Amino acid sequence: MAVYDAVIVGSGLGGLATALILAKEGMRVIVLEKNRQPGGALQIFSRDKAIIDTGVHYLGSLGKGEVLERYFSYFNIYDKLKLEKLDDSGFDRVLLPSGEYPYAQGFHQYAETLSTYFPKEKDGLKKYVHALEEVIGHFPVYRVEPGLVNPVENKWMQVTAKDWIAGFVNDPILRQVLAGTHMLYEGNPESTPAYVHAMTVASYIKSAWRMVDGGGQLAKYLVDEIKKHGGEFRNYTEVAGLRGKNGEITTAITRQGEEFEGKKFIFNIHPFLMLDMFPEGMVRKGYASRIKTLPNSLGTFTAHCIMKPGQFAYRRHNVYGFTQPDVWNASQYTTNDWPRSFAAFFSRRADSSFTECANLMTLMRFEEVEPWSKSFRTYPHFSDSRGEDYEEWKAQKIEKILNLANECMPGFKDSVQSVYASTPLSYRDYIGSPEGSMYGIRKDARSPYASVFSPRTKISNVFMTGQNLNLHGIVGVTISSVITAGEILGNEYLLNKIRSSG
Numbered sequence: 249m250a251v252y253d254a255v256i257v258g259s260g261l262g263g264l265a266t267a268l269i270l271a272k273e274g275m276r277v278i279v280l281e282k283n284r285q286p287g288g289a290l291q292i293f294s295r296d297k298a299i300i301d302t303g304v305h306y307l308g309s310l311g312k313g314e315v316l317e318r319y320f321s322y323f324n325i326y327d328k329l330k331l332e333k334l335d336d337s338g339f340d341r342v343l344l345p346s347g348e349y350p351y352a353q354g355f356h357q358y359a360e361t362l363s364t365y366f367p368k369e370k371d372g373l374k375k376y377v378h379a380l381e382e383v384i385g386h387f388p389v390y391r392v393e394p395g396l397v398n399p400v401e402n403k404w405m406q407v408t409a410k411d412w413i414a415g416f417v418n419d420p421i422l423r424q425v426l427a428g429t430h431m432l433y434e435g436n437p438e439s440t441p442a443y444v445h446a447m448t449v450a451s452y453i454k455s456a457w458r459m460v461d462g463g464g465q466l467a468k469y470l471v472d473e474i475k476k477h478g479g480e481f482r483n484y485t486e487v488a489g490l491r492g493k494n495g496e497i498t499t500a501i502t503r504q505g506e507e508f509e510g511k512k513f514i515f516n517i518h519p520f521l522m523l524d525m526f527p528e529g530m531v532r533k534g535y536a537s538r539i540k541t542l543p544n545s546l547g548t549f550t551a552h553c554i555m556k557p558g559q560f561a562y563r564r565h566n567v568y569g570f571t572q573p574d575v576w577n578a579s580q581y582t583t584n585d586w587p588r589s590f591a592a593f594f595s596r597r598a599d600s601s602f603t604e605c606a607n608l609m610t611l612m613r614f615e616e617v618e619p620w621s622k623s624f625r626t627y628p629h630f631s632d633s634r635g636e637d638y639e640e641w642k643a644q645k646i647e648k649i650l651n652l653a654n655e656c657m658p659g660f661k662d663s664v665q666s667v668y669a670s671t672p673l674s675y676r677d678y679i680g681s682p683e684g685s686m687y688g689i690r691k692d693a694r695s696p697y698a699s700v701f702s703p704r705t706k707i708s709n710v711f712m713t714g715q716n717l718n719l720h721g722i723v724g725v726t727i728s729s730v731i732t733a734g735e736i737l738g739n740e741y742l743l744n745k746i747r748s749s750g
């Protein structure tokens with residue numbers, strides 16, 4: 249049996265990018281994925297001939313010289329991606345009961361644009377964008393430079409995003425506007441650390457892009473590159489257990505009983521799932537049970553709306569709408585006032601001036617889908633339906649979110665041809681995250697070190713990569729993959745190599 253240099257479990261962006269970096273260095277790698285499609289949250293599906301994104305709607309920092317462009321160029325995929333730049337003067341628009349507020353691209357322009365709505369806050373806004381730049385500049389791998397940040401030096405980990413924003417501006421509405429896209433990181437007023445807000449928002453303010461024909465292309469090109477460098481990708485291959493010897497893991501065992509031997513194992517799956525696979529006695533029970541008490545970020549209910557041809561004008565921006573002035577209480581909805589917020593992402597076919605698909609995304613707690621939690625809808629546990637009551641429940645939810653979208657975007661509802669919904673159960677089944685959590689373990693400013701993982705685990709030849717490390721999102725996960733690969737190859741060696749390749 250072949251012994252791989254690295255066996256990577258899970259083909260989310262983090263798994264694929266880590267595998268590619270190692271394969272480029274001559275390591276023999278194999279990526280094992282439980283689903284048919286690679287990519288995890290990058291997966292797409294098609295309905296009524298429209299391509300629908302599941303977990304990536306837009307990307308930040310893909311302009312020349314920016315962080316993602318530099319890493320994707322090193323991966324040799326940047327030139328292949330079909331990208332559309334979002335509206336420079338307002339790529340995100342926050343809709344509050346008090347009005348609509350655009351986020352412009354470019355730090356200077358961002359502050360200038362919002363100053364026209366809040367003239368007294370011009371200085372505060374300048375300081376705010378300067379601070380955003382300071383935060384991203386603090387992380388060497390974000391600057392594509394060697395080095396790692398000691399968590400103790402990350403002062404933005406210990407203050408909440410809500411308090412941090414309030415330190416720059418006084419206007420209560422502007423404070424809400426600056427946090428208005430917190431669906432991107434499932435913002436929580438008590439726990440979300442400032443660096444999660446700053447790094448996420450800053451990456452888009454630098455430049456914001458949509459992937460034409462969906463995010464699946466990113467996974468496809470990464471798999472192509474892995475294979476080009478001698479690596480392997482196996483779909484329909486769910487890792488169900490591990491075997492170890494002398495304190496190290498030696499073998500990954502799949503649900504079907506197939507075995508893959510490796511010198512190193514890299515987990516791109518949720519830490520809870522990884523811990524369940526460790527052979528008895530290889531890690532202390534206290535370590536595993538401490539991690540398992542960490543709360544996850546919430547899941548989402550998304551209505552994927554296929555629009556009638558030629559009816560709803562295409563928008564080169566995203567919309568974040570709120571029913572209440574306090575954006576931070578969106579997740580504390582009750583069944584009666586759900587949804588308190590939504591985000592809308594639009595896509596079109598070629599250069600059509602009309603929207604083909606609009607994804608309406610909102611937060612949802614797992615308790616809502618608990619009654620159907622015993623049903624599974626993905627390989628290998630296919631059951632045809634979760635039941636008629638589930639379909640009825642989904643239809644009621646769709647109606648509510650369409651009504652809210654229509655209030656914010658008049659004419660929207662009449663332009664919808666058909667709707668397909670994803671719930672926290674869909675994300676649980678297709679990505680494997682517990683309770684359908686969108687972004688994995690919630691980073692928490694109150695217990696900063698407990699919720700941030702190192703790529704190293706308690707087992708010396710086992711590593712982690714992906715959104716549960718430093719940061720989620722395409723920028724965050726790409727950086728995590730570089731950090732994980734750097735842990736194996738040497739951070740300085742790898743970063744210097746990436747720098748000199750550009």
Ligand SMILES: Cc1cc2nc3c(=O)[nH]c(=O)nc-3n(C[C@H](O)[C@H](O)[C@H](O)COP(=O)(O)OP(=O)(O)OC[C@H]3O[C@@H](n4cnc5c(N)ncnc54)[C@H](O)[C@@H]3O)c2cc1C
Nearest residue numbers: 258260261262282288289303305306487680714715721722
């Ligand atoms: C609804 C939603 C919208 C989002 N929108 C955006 C956005 O617009 N922009 C942005 O930048 N980010 C967005 N994100 C976040 C971003 O998509 C994720 O942070 C990122 O893709 C996660 O990548 P990952 O490498 O951690 O792996 P994941 O995507 O979590 O993939 C994990 C993979 O592991 C596989 N797996 C699980 N268990 C096993 C097993 N036992 N054996 C084998 N394989 C297994 C899964 O099938 C999956 O393919 C969004 C996320 C969600 C959920």
